[in-house]
Amino acid sequence: MISNHRPQRPMRSGRLFFRTYSSRGTRLPSLGTTLPKFSFPESTADIKSITSSLDSLLNSSKDVTIYGHLNRKPRKMSVNTFGELRDHNGDLTQIIMTPQSTSSELIEELRSGIPEDSICVTGKVQLKVPKAGEEHLRSWELIVEKFQVLNKSNEAASQLDKLKHSNPESLPPHLRYLQLRTPKLQDALRKRSQAANVARQTLIENHNFVEIETPLLFKSTPEGAREFLVPTRTPSKFYALPQSPQQYKQILMSSGFTRYFQIAKCFRDEDLRADRQPEFTQIDLEMSFISDSDQVGAVVEDVVKSIWEKVAVKPIYRPLGDDLLEEVKKTDNTNSLSFPKISYIDAMTKYGIDKPDLRSTLKFVELSKIFKSSNSRFPIVEACVLKNALSNGTKIPHSFKDNSKYPGRKPIVIGISTEELKTGWFEKFIEKGVLQFQEGASQGQLAEVLNVEVGDILAFSTREELPYENPTSLGRFRQLAIEEYPNHWRRKIKESSDGTIREVQDPSTLFVASWVVDFPLFNPPEEEGSERLQSTHHPFTMVKLEDYKLLESDPLKARGEHYDLVINGVEVGGGSRRVHDPELQMFILKSLLKIENHEELFGHLIQALSMGCPPHAGLALGFDRLCSMLIGSNSIRDVIAFPKNQAGADPMVESPTSVPADVLGNYHIKLEESKQS
């Protein structure tokens, strides 16, 4: 019997010691101890099914057999011994051994059990005596006749008992399987499975898509993010793991498939900031003979709405007009979008970011007619007012002025605490030369546009004409304001039935979706003096037809036929119409992006286009991110069974590892000698 009476020790990041087996693999365990682990009666029920057929079970007094884990250490209380079983659904029931129901040996065995032992119990269901005040609740317990340990747990698991029932993250990551036994992560992975299934059913049943697997051993195309390489046994030849199935799916459009999708594994060897993973999953789709990108958007809306309806079981809203929301209803016209489209310029000027969180009504006021900026690189002056933010005598939140919260520049934030500041907040900045009044502009105009009152917080900043800074300093301020004031400036819900308007009760259940479109097709060259434009998304994105001639005259002004799907300020998907004309694609690769070896890198794609490839468009949804939103988590690690940590390691299996030189020799590679610094 293993003692349970040690003091609870704090968790460390290192390995927990695991039980030392007496034999350490040198002796075959006896048949007597092994047999009961493999031979056991068939299960007749789980806790849910017993609860739902309780009356008939009580009447019949038939035996039931349940499997599960011991959920805590069994205890003897005067006469009887009490345990708790957790079944595969995470449901709990009390199990009781009495001297009448079973033998003293079995009672002893139950008492020596520790949490997380996996067990099989057979016995009779009886009604529980209700606690005082709970007489109206009917619950049951199991009188155990037979009891069998199917596998022992060990001391470490027993120590983890209490932690397990709180936050899975309080369990050490190398014991991921114990983290996964918690209700939170069980629910997360089950919902992820459901979401994948709903996405597939929607695409296959409603939209006639074909699921096609594309290769993971792909070709190195060093134009995007850093890739993972895979050495081969052919000297000096490498595969690369794909960053997305982009090229293969376009080639599928040239292969006669008109509607392709795949729930695809993708790989990026990026620095693992905040919440990224080196391998991730996307719902990837492409459609041919597409004359209007909205046809793709409509399919994607159906997928997203079906997932929210069937898995989140929550509505998804669209902003309607300025500050009202209405539940999205499915329409019969599958080619029209129901989430609104916001142009990139609108998003940047109103919200300071290309993925605005539209749960909030906060937006910016442009002050360029009133003020001139003194910095010619950032000529536009704009402001954001938080109405009544100081109303209850609160102060300006610290984060608004914390440099570390801003990736780049910071806006000026002023608490309008007095009548004097209300009318004269800008004077100091005029004096300092930060702002200048435009000719003919008046204070009256300013008051009218801004409408600042005592109790408001005012933030103002400058920005570029066409902002490539994303978010802008004021855009970042808006994000912080939404975090600091979760219940302020929320859009309200307009009931679709009767048009009544109501407040959102629980902001955590509110999902607001929109499309962002009309992105610039290119960004300016990264290096001074270079003429190499950068693709905003990727080099296969089609220009908007009305901007076609700008490709020659002023390509930085040309907008792409690209569309991002944004929910609650998170970019959950992005897609575009593609260039299916091989001559146009070559012009973009060669003359605009100036990719020298474009034939080597993309020759196969150009050739596939040149064989009568039909017009096509497609999109990819970030499935990990979508699932984490579904379960209300900020981290994609919660919806990935075995995530890597920020060092790219799997702490459970302890990968990556070193590999012997002779194995590397199979691939004609060797380790670089460590460099002298």
Next chain:
Amino acid sequence: MISNHRPQRPMRSGRLFFRTYSSRGTRLPSLGTTLPKFSFPESTADIKSITSSLDSLLNSSKDVTIYGHLNRKPRKMSVNTFGELRDHNGDLTQIIMTPQSTSSELIEELRSGIPEDSICVTGKVQLKVPKAGEEHLRSWELIVEKFQVLNKSNEAASQLDKLKHSNPESLPPHLRYLQLRTPKLQDALRKRSQAANVARQTLIENHNFVEIETPLLFKSTPEGAREFLVPTRTPSKFYALPQSPQQYKQILMSSGFTRYFQIAKCFRDEDLRADRQPEFTQIDLEMSFISDSDQVGAVVEDVVKSIWEKVAVKPIYRPLGDDLLEEVKKTDNTNSLSFPKISYIDAMTKYGIDKPDLRSTLKFVELSKIFKSSNSRFPIVEACVLKNALSNGTKIPHSFKDNSKYPGRKPIVIGISTEELKTGWFEKFIEKGVLQFQEGASQGQLAEVLNVEVGDILAFSTREELPYENPTSLGRFRQLAIEEYPNHWRRKIKESSDGTIREVQDPSTLFVASWVVDFPLFNPPEEEGSERLQSTHHPFTMVKLEDYKLLESDPLKARGEHYDLVINGVEVGGGSRRVHDPELQMFILKSLLKIENHEELFGHLIQALSMGCPPHAGLALGFDRLCSMLIGSNSIRDVIAFPKNQAGADPMVESPTSVPADVLGNYHIKLEESKQS
């Protein structure tokens, strides 16, 4: 306009030249040529939908718009111009331009079209004038009013016109997208998509499985086949791509998931014999709290039968008794198997292979009571008789005596062409000392057991007592006999309705399934003098409980709780009950397999088992192989969109490629200097 009047050139294995663009990417194509490629009317129908609503379309004389590819070069015949459009379903229709229906410019444009141009046509449907003798057939054609080329094909595609309509393999592999446009491969990938969907629905809806993705960036575990390595930016650290999700799925069983599945990508860096791919797909599943392996088998049978029912739309049969078959009906009892179980020893002694093709009734006769073998390593003498194989004056097929058809030894094959041979075929071999009569054995006994007659082919061979040779020489002979005589010695079908027995009409539509069980758990050490046993399947397979004590006394005699699913002589899946007892698993790894670094390689799995991991069992189905059987193909390349060739290369994208030294430097590796030979 591109000339079409060049002579047809024979295909070469090298690259086809592709159209040289005048500008080669230096000039933006004019808006006039680009616009029609992107702006085109919405499609109203495809060929199937027109055919099904033909009458109402003829009555309304409404315009229809269809998309597709030109299927052959349009031709002018006296007045009108005729083309053929192939739509996304691969259906064909004739399109006609008349001087009345449209302008001369459009007629000119259609005439300049070449095969595989992608097009959009609008016009009116009319009934076709039937050919003589086909007056009873009603078909239609399209009178074109508007015509638009959505993308040009090029000369190469036009040359491929004729090839395309025969066998996709006659098209060069670097033009995989053109191969994929053929009906055969369109059907193959669509069926694959359906099969995946049916498998998922069966597991999720009927059996409550959860689909969970496991990592592809895994840990190197150099115990199985050769793995692919993935260098990381941490010096001297590597991931490995998984050969299967085996360890992760067992750990999921320790994570509270009771029914897991995944349609998983797996990787093996093996020499690509015949029909293997470096990346392949399996339907991978695992179930916990399993007391009887048949529970897993029953789920797998439901998956396989559902796929055959819904995708192949063909029955799947099971051998009943000796040579009758009966269609499998689904039963309510999900825990009993309907495909029969054959033990490994039975399969080897009757059919000489562990994956017998049971469409055939051929089996072996053991002659050990009559003959002794002169070779003590191969003491057993056995024979296989092909009844009436020579009946029509045919000779012994060449392949039976062709050394190259046998991986190892070859049986002796005798055509019983005379009465003399019938009674005395063995005499020569007695003389040579190959065979000896057993004491007391008589010719009469031999005649009784073998029942050879004139016109039969007799093959005999020797084998080991417990054959590890697989197939045995006679087993390989049986495979050749089935190939050479596809319509002989076939099992017949017993109708389940009335018990009548009938011949199989089309052997290519016959599918016969069985389980093979009771494999030896270990194979003998590979090297002379070594004590390291080899796992027959993998080190996590549980021994049959009745053989438990043999693990200590005579482990080579112990049978594993492993089960293979075999259809038509192909192993389509394999699974087992696992060792969930950490002490037993350590004993196997350390004392039997003698894996020195088992803690380093499998410590995480042992630890996961030691945390009260419940009993579990699982199986994996080879999805590529299953799909190729579904479409009646011998090659998994036909059900993979972009397969690798036998050199492991993708001839379409031309991977693998070389990688610059500075990129390798990111991963702290460099190329090995080429070795001096």
